[in-house]
Amino acid sequence: MTHFRIREAARLLGVSDDTVRRWAADGILTLSTDASGHQVVPGAELAERAQALANDPDPGDDLVRSARNRFVGLVTAVRVEGLMAQIELQSGPHRIVSLMSSEAAAELGLEVGSKAVAVTKATMMIIEAERA
Numbered sequence: 001m002t003h004f005r006i007r008e009a010a011r012l013l014g015v016s017d018d019t020v021r022r023w024a025a026d027g028i029l030t031l032s033t034d035a036s037g038h039q040v041v042p043g044a045e046l047a048e049r050a051q052a053l054a055n056d057p058d059p060g061d062d063l064v065r066s067a068r069n070r071f072v073g074l075v076t077a078v079r080v081e082g083l084m085a086q087i088e089l090q091s092g093p094h095r096i097v098s099l100m101s102s103e104a105a106a107e108l109g110l111e112v113g114s115k116a117v118a119v120t121k122a123t124m125m126i127i128e129a130e131r132a
Helices: 006-013 017-025 043-053 102-108
Strands: 003-005 039-042 069-081 084-091 094-101 115-120
Touching: 003 006, 003 043, 006 017, 006 039, 006 043, 039 043, 069 094, 069 102, 084 102, 084 115, 094 102
Parallel strands: none
Antiparallel strands: 003 039, 069 084, 069 115, 084 094
16 A cells, blocks of 8 residues: 655645544544654545545535536736736645636636636546656
C-alpha cells in the first residue's frame, strides 16, 4: 500500500503540514509510522480526501456537463496582446495556462486574484507514475 509523509501529503492536497496534522487529530486522516519512524498517511485515504475537497465550484448551477475535468483556482496572470489573451490559473499545486480571444477574457472579467474554473475535455489523457 502506498503511503505519503505529511509534507508530501500536504503538498498533494494543496494545504499546510499543520492542516494534515489537524485532520489526523480530528480523525479525518489516519497517521501511521513507516519503517524509518516518519509519520505517513495512506495513499487511499489521501485520494478520498482529495475528492472530498474537490467540491462543486458552482453549487447553485443546475447545468450538467460532459467535461469531468474541472479545476477551481485563482487567476495569477492575464496577458492581453491584440486579438489574443493568455490566462494563468493556479489551482492548488496545478498551474493551468489558457489561450483565448481578448474579447472572451474581457467578457469573463478576468483579472489577477479573481476566482475562475478551468474546464477541459480531452479524448486522450496521459498519466505518469513512479516505477514500483
